Amino acid sequence: MQKQLHPNISVDCVIFGFDFEKLNVLLVERTYLHPETKEVIFSDYTLAGNHVYVDENLVDAAKRVLNNLTGLDNIYLEQFYAPEDPGRLLKKNDQLWLKKEGKNPEERVVSVCYFSLLNCKEVSIQKKDRNVDWHPISEIRNLGFDHDIILAQALKSLQVKLQNEPIGYEMLPLKFTLSQLQKLYEVVFDMEFDKRNFRKKVSKMKYLIQLDEKQKGVSHKPARYYIFSRDVYEKTKSDILNFSV
Amino acid sequence: MQKQLHPNISVDCVIFGFDFEKLNVLLVERTYLHPETKEVIFSDYTLAGNHVYVDENLVDAAKRVLNNLTGLDNIYLEQFYAPEDPGRLLKKNDQLWLKKEGKNPEERVVSVCYFSLLNCKEVSIQKKDRNVDWHPISEIRNLGFDHDIILAQALKSLQVKLQNEPIGYEMLPLKFTLSQLQKLYEVVFDMEFDKRNFRKKVSKMKYLIQLDEKQKGVSHKPARYYIFSRDVYEKTKSDILNFSV
Known part of the structure; x- marks a missing residue:
């Protein structure tokens, strides 16, 4: 009799933004300092995401992430993927980061992913104490966790969607x-x-x-x-x- | 501070089958008898699904469901959706059914859904002790749980996919x-x-x-x-x- 899974549930958001020149993605910097020497052990980026609350609709969790970053409601949101691999958070840096954040690094996290579309010129990103900014998609590599996979899947989903529905207007004035x-x-x-x-x-x-x-x-x-x-x-x-x- | 979600995780499979005349879906009968009088309280259908094991890849859980029903591996499978509503299992009959199955009816279940494509004529369904069979999609209504929503979403995803990729051949000889x-x-x-x-x-x-x-x-x-x-x-x-x- 195998044990049933009771993971943590998160949403990850691939926030695409167009600035009339490039396709960009909103990324959050993740810098890990040595606990004693405060030397930088690694510094990289992840997608925006958060945990889902007990009684929360999954899409409402994604809306909460977006609102937190942009102050906006009613942003275009499309659920596109749930990563399937149970080992998605097991890279060394990810494990260090999860421990630092007070999380159990061995706990499996099932994520449901959304992409959203913005016009970079019309949104002001609420940085608060985080280093969060637009990055040209052509320059993005080696994201934290399995976010490279999620981003690749999001781009594919955006392309398919754009072949079937004129959603590009969400990224234009x-x-x-x-x-x-x-x-x-x-x-x-x-x-x-x-x-x-x-x-x-x-x-x-x-x-x-x-x-x-x-x-x-x-x-x-x-x-x-x-x-x-x-x-x-x-x-x-x-x-x-x-x-x- | 809101509590984070640690739900049960399941996969639900929308198994489409073509028989040269109609589009069909494989459904499992769900008949609930009164615990004492054995009178039928309700009888309806659900999609095929199962829980995900602790270390199991989500798609492997879906493959397990399909293998269990058809004896086949390597069936076309496409992840398409995760239902978002926290109240997806709260209908009265669903609650009765979950209790009978020894489950905690108050536990939230997050499901990741897959659709698959089969040629009805080339597959023999392994019924074992379950009443499981093909049903014409045009006649399906009032499925258990939120499976009407999942099925509608699956059909939409199949249509979009078929507009972009020639996957229909999976359902033909x-x-x-x-x-x-x-x-x-x-x-x-x-x-x-x-x-x-x-x-x-x-x-x-x-x-x-x-x-x-x-x-x-x-x-x-x-x-x-x-x-x-x-x-x-x-x-x-x-x-x-x-x-x-």
Whole structure:
């Protein structure tokens, strides 16, 4: 008779942010000092996360993490993954860190992961006493715990979702140019798109509404603004069904 | 200071099966008899699931459930969801059932859910002492626990996945006809497709290989067989990137 699992439960949040140039992820610094000499033993980054309370809905725990970091409610949130490996917290540095935090490093923690989407320019991160900041996704490696795996899975889920639903608008201001929209797709898929093909695709999307308004105070030729209409999207989305056979 | 959650962890499996006519789900009957009079108090169905053991990888727990029901390993499995509501097991019948099973009905159970895909005709279900069988998805309602929610989420995930990856072949025999393939898509998306449009789409899929072999012993005009080539798919899939803007 094998023993049933009663782990600690946490949520981990992959918070993506677009700054018109790069795709970024919000990371929390984790610096471990030698308990006596105070020399830095290691310093790295993790995703934002927290434990789930006894009567708490899992998504409410994720909302609490996000609110704590941004002061905002109603941020786009999507559950995408629960890491499966029982040994996900057993790396040496992770064990040191858990002990320092007063946790039992041998206790298994099952995590349910969420990704969320933000416009970096419109959010101010509440640092409090933590060193938490945006990092370009292309430069992120060797995160603490199994967070490299979680981040890779989050990016894959974001790409799939973006192929099926126009969620990219969550990372753009209300009014945006087509170049900004194209850049967003390029950084998420990590590839360049041909401008003409991209605009052809855009022209078919009834929920992308052209405004009678252009950029002001830019050094290049001012571009026209667009907005995303959720109403039009909801009304037309059943036409969009597309599948590979 | 709020108390941290240490729930029981389970896996729930939505096992989809195609029988060339309908999309089916494997369900387990749950009949509760009055402890003294043995009169049936309620009888309904649930998805297949089980608890996770202390050192067990979550996906291995799901494989164990599937192996137990089918005798098979290497069945297609996809993690898709963890129900979020702390009150997911609090319905009256569920509480009666948990007590009868010797469980603490007040304990929270966090479940990680998987869907899997089978060809009903090629699998024999190992019933042992349980009443477990395929049920047409169109006739399933009022499942035990929160399994209606899990099933709805699984169907949505299957649809999204099928729009992005040709996983439908997991539910077909090695050799199949285009009518069988079309039927599969129709039952998953619950809509009819125009035969000509469907075949036009199919003709673009390089990984769908026409065989020099036709059906035998059928009363209608024998149709040609096709196979799915995973090799060709893996080599050509980067061409397929398609997204809505």
